[in-house]
Every structure is written in C-alpha cells, then in structure tokens.
Amino acid sequence: MKTIIFILLVGITISCAAQKKIANLKNNTVERASESKYNVKIEDNRVSLINASNKLTGVKQISPNMGPNETNLLAPLDRKKAIAQLTRICASHISSEDMERLKKNKYPWITMRIRTDINGKPLELELDVQANSNLTLEQMEKIERDILQNVSFRLAPYTNNVVKGSNFLTFLYGIHYDNMLKIKNTDN
Amino acid sequence: MLIYKTKRNGFRQVLLTYVPDYDYLQKSNFSISGNQINKIAANFSGYILYSSLKTGRNIQLLQFENGKMIKKRYVNTNGKAKGKQVQKVKGGTQTMGWEEQCIDIYETPCITAGDPGVEVCQDPIKVGEECQDVWVDDPEEPGDPEPGDPCDDPANFWMCNPDNPDPEDPWEPEPEQPEDARDSLDKIMKDTCLNAQQVEALAETLSGYLNGQGDADLACIQKAIYNKVLAAGKKFGFCVDSNISGNGSYNPATGNFLWKDESGIPVVGLFGREFFHGYQDTHYSGGTAQYNTGMQNGFPNIEFEQALFNDILNGSATAMGSGVPSAIFNEYEAWIESITDNYTKYPKQFSDFGTDSNNVNKYYHFLSLFYQHSAYANMGTVNNSLQPSALLNIFNTSNCK
Numbered sequence: 001m002k003t004i005i006f007i008l009l010v011g012i013t014i015s016c017a018a019q020k021k022i023a024n025l026k027n028n029t030v031e032r033a034s035e036s037k038y039n040v041k042i043e044d045n046r047v048s049l050i051n052a053s054n055k056l057t058g059v060k061q062i063s064p065n066m067g068p069n070e071t072n073l074l075a076p077l078d079r080k081k082a083i084a085q086l087t088r089i090c091a092s093h094i095s096s097e098d099m100e101r102l103k104k105n106k107y108p109w110i111t112m113r114i115r116t117d118i119n120g121k122p123l124e125l126e127l128d129v130q131a132n133s134n135l136t137l138e139q140m141e142k143i144e145r146d147i148l149q150n151v152s153f154r155l156a157p158y159t160n161n162v163v164k165g166s167n168f169l170t171f172l173y174g175i176h177y178d179n180m181l182k183i184k185n186t187d188n
Numbered sequence: 189m190l191i192y193k194t195k196r197n198g199f200r201q202v203l204l205t206y207v208p209d210y211d212y213l214q215k216s217n218f219s220i221s222g223n224q225i226n227k228i229a230a231n232f233s234g235y236i237l238y239s240s241l242k243t244g245r246n247i248q249l250l251q252f253e254n255g256k257m258i259k260k261r262y263v264n265t266n267g268k269a270k271g272k273q274v275q276k277v278k279g280g281t282q283t284m285g286w287e288e289q290c291i292d293i294y295e296t297p298c299i300t301a302g303d304p305g306v307e308v309c310q311d312p313i314k315v316g317e318e319c320q321d322v323w324v325d326d327p328e329e330p331g332d333p334e335p336g337d338p339c340d341d342p343a344n345f346w347m348c349n350p351d352n353p354d355p356e357d358p359w360e361p362e363p364e365q366p367e368d369a370r371d372s373l374d375k376i377m378k379d380t381c382l383n384a385q386q387v388e389a390l391a392e393t394l395s396g397y398l399n400g401q402g403d404a405d406l407a408c409i410q411k412a413i414y415n416k417v418l419a420a421g422k423k424f425g426f427c428v429d430s431n432i433s434g435n436g437s438y439n440p441a442t443g444n445f446l447w448k449d450e451s452g453i454p455v456v457g458l459f460g461r462e463f464f465h466g467y468q469d470t471h472y473s474g475g476t477a478q479y480n481t482g483m484q485n486g487f488p489n490i491e492f493e494q495a496l497f498n499d500i501l502n503g504s505a506t507a508m509g510s511g512v513p514s515a516i517f518n519e520y521e522a523w524i525e526s527i528t529d530n531y532t533k534y535p536k537q538f539s540d541f542g543t544d545s546n547n548v549n550k551y552y553h554f555l556s557l558f559y560q561h562s563a564y565a566n567m568g569t570v571n572n573s574l575q576p577s578a579l580l581n582i583f584n585t586s587n588c589k
Contacts, residue, residue, distance in 0.1 A: 046514065066434060067433040067436075072435070072457050072458055072461065076502070079504075106522065107518040107521070109518075109521070111518055113510065156214075157215060158451040158452045158454075158455050158458070160451070170511055172509075172511075172514075174521050
C-alpha cells in the first residue's frame, strides 16, 4: 500500500512539474513546452512567447502594393468572425476560474500577432500574456497549435491587388478574457 | 412587401424575398441595402422569390446575375405533369419543363452575451430546404407562356418585368428609402471618371455607409458626417487610379476620391475611411491640403485622427499598425477602451482623452507613438498645436452616443 501511495505521489509531482506556469518563467530564456521551445521575454509585467522555430520574427514585412493604412484587409464581418474564432480557441484551453482572475488585470487580454501568407493562412504566432498568471506554457502551445491548424483569415476580395507581392501579412489582436468567458458560459 | 394597383383598380399584395448569392454579399459587404423594391443593384446576383401575402404560396422565382434577370421560374399551380421538354427556338433548342427545385434554408447562429453585449456568430448552417415544382424556361427566348402563368395577367406586368415597369401604369411603388441612393451621391459629387455601373455601385456603397449596414450607431455618426459635408457645400470627384498605393485614397488638393481598382468601390469600410478625410478637408479652415505640402506639418495629425476615429467606431486598436511592439498595442488598446468607457460613449472634449503625470494630454502621447511606429512613421511632422477637432466636433454635435 505504501508503495502504491509513493508511486502516486511521485506521479503527481512529475505531472505538476511538467506544467510550466507563465508566472515562473524567466526573462531571456528558452523554455520547452510539450513539443515546442519558446523564447521568453518579460517586460512591463507581460510575457512574450515566441516559438523558437519561428522564421519571420524580426523579418520586415514587405508589401509593395499596400498603402500605409492596411487596417481593412478583412471585411468587418469577417474580422468579427476571425476574432470570435480566436476567442473560442482560447476559451477551449483556459479555465473559467483563470479567465475570471485574468479579466481584472491591467491588460485583460492575450495579445496575438499572427503572420499569415497572402491567402490569410497563419504561418506563425507570437503571444503576449500577463506575467503573473496561472496559465501554463503548455496551454499557450495548445492555443498556438490550434490556431495554426484551424484558423484561416478570409481576406476581402478587394485586397487581391493590395497584398500581391507581400512576403507575409500580419494581424494583431487582443483576445479578451471576458469574451472568452462569455463564450464558455454560453457553451455550457 | 409590394402593394400595387391593377388596371382594374384592384389592389394586390405580394411578398418579395431577396436571396443574394454569397459572392454578391461579399462584394457588397454583406449588405443588400442597394436593392430596392423597384430597382435592382447593378451587380446583384441571386434570386427574388415572389409569394402571395394571402396564401403564402410561392408565385415565381427570378434569378439575377449582375443586375440582369437571367431566368424565371413559375410555380406549378395546375397540377401539370412533371417532365422536361426540348423546344426548338431560334438558333438552337432549349430545355423547358417542370422540375423539382429546392432552396436550402440557412440560419446564422449568433449569441449575444455580456454588458456591453458582444455578438459572436458562427458560419451559416443549413437548417432545412424548401422544394417546389417549378417551370424552367429562358426569358431571353420566351416560349409560349403556360396557361395560368401569373405573367399573363396584365396586372402582373410590373411584377414580371421589374426591369421595364409598365409605362402606362399610372401607379408605381415608391422607393422604400426616403432618399434615393443616387440622389445622395449626386449631392456630393462634382465629377467622376467612373462609368455608369461603377457610379451605381458607388451609390450603393454610400447608401450602405449612411445606413451603417444595419448598425444604428454607425448609421448615426456616418449620417452626421455626410450632413456636415453637405452643409459645407463640399463636392468631390471619384475615380479609379491604378497608380495609387493602397486600396483607396483622398486627395485634398484635388478633392478626389481614388480607388486602386473598381473592386474597392463597393467596400463601405474603405469608403468610410476616405470619406472621413473628405470631412476633415471641409472641417479644417483652409482645408487639409495645407498639411500635405512642404514639410507636411500636421500630416500625421490628420492621419492619426482618422485612424483613431476608425478605432473608436469599430471597437478596434489598429491605428498603430500590426507591426507595433505588443507593449504599445496594449497601451493603445487600453486607452481606447478608457476614453470610450469600453465603447459605450464617444469622447467629446479634448480633456476626455486624459492627461499623463506631466499633465500633457494623452492624445499627443499616442500621436507621437503613431508617428514613430505606424505605417505613417516619419511622414511629415507632428503639429503639437493641432487638436483633433474634426473628430471631437462630430462626436460632440451628433448626439449619437
């Protein structure tokens, strides 16, 4: 019996240790989640997580046919849908308790920078979250994987000529915890 | 609903159901407001279903492509046998006959929750289908109409020929909207390089802009801008110019709106962005061309004011661009939420933008960040005495929020 309890305790300890809390991450380190490694930067109580295999971080976006105001690549309804889809994905990987806590923070959202090809298919992500949160690196990894696999931005037809020649496109959104919570509560 | 008077002085009532194609919806920014009961949009593609108000029975289905009717389908009301026939017509044969046709019925599930409410919609899902026996023929090669064809009745002439209303009919239905979209455009248009179809599309875009595409808050503020422009007596030119950078622009020196190609003309958001620049041109004494010449002192102010206006209206934080450091994005988004009280009100006084610890208005802080980080970085020079009075004026005088 003692042996069984001991094995259980060790198992639980190992399982807990495997989940890396965002709050425990150190600045300028590389941390491994389940499969991917992440470059960690901490600034102003926010943690920036960049998949170490990302190739476009730091690469300048070149869009020869795009004017300075590129905010309308998505039609309004498609923009709402895209944000709703991103919110739903986040909500599926974060507990209601964490959302309740995190929505009271100074910046109550996950900041996502999503780089896509010129057809709107996501290529890479950068995530930026509250430093003192209970969220884990593994949750962020799941969110990243889910978005890369399941999201595609529907570019407005009139942008065909505008995005032509771009090396990639960038979308930057704040995905709010209170909206995640609303989705979660509605689904339950 | 269409109510019309027949030649025998009777009144008829039919219901018209507009079923646009997805591609058309996408091109028109998911609005069919450009279609009126007596006028089909030049680029409308899809169907109009006529049904009886009394019995609910479907009478006929008209199919449109780019504003032109390409097929009529009449509902089988006399129990005719099903089956198709091939009829010889000029230049070949055509297939005619009864066939069962089904229309998929879709619903878009949306959930609104919270205060302020956030509406989350999923893709439309098929919830069923409605099938009927219909007569299929080609109106461009009209065959012998069937007995019982509602279009045989002269009283139905208008209904069956929406493109060619009966000139002898003394009564024609009034447009549903108080002012025709084309009239609204004519009031602000001085000249145009657009062709007739493009002008028609632009009139629809303006109509969508003025009705906020169904969003009452947007409609309120956008109508207020339009009325300001009207009151100032300002008129604009409208052209397509493939040489411009970006998908659209407003040139204050010429008073011209330019699109890179005609696909941008139906885009209400794009029109709204540039129309705000047109409004700025009427608002600022001497126009905004002064900020676009020489050292372009004040040019970033004009652009930031438009970008900020867009973000306040749309509940977004895009002004700084998508390449800005996350820290600045976060700070800007939090500021927008603060000055709008989470998008429930508009800032109306310059003081509503708040001040920093040095008592400097935060507007200038974010203008400076815009100047450093946005896609307009280092274009012209910031004018620190130029307040965003066009934006404040419209929020202050419109009483929209």
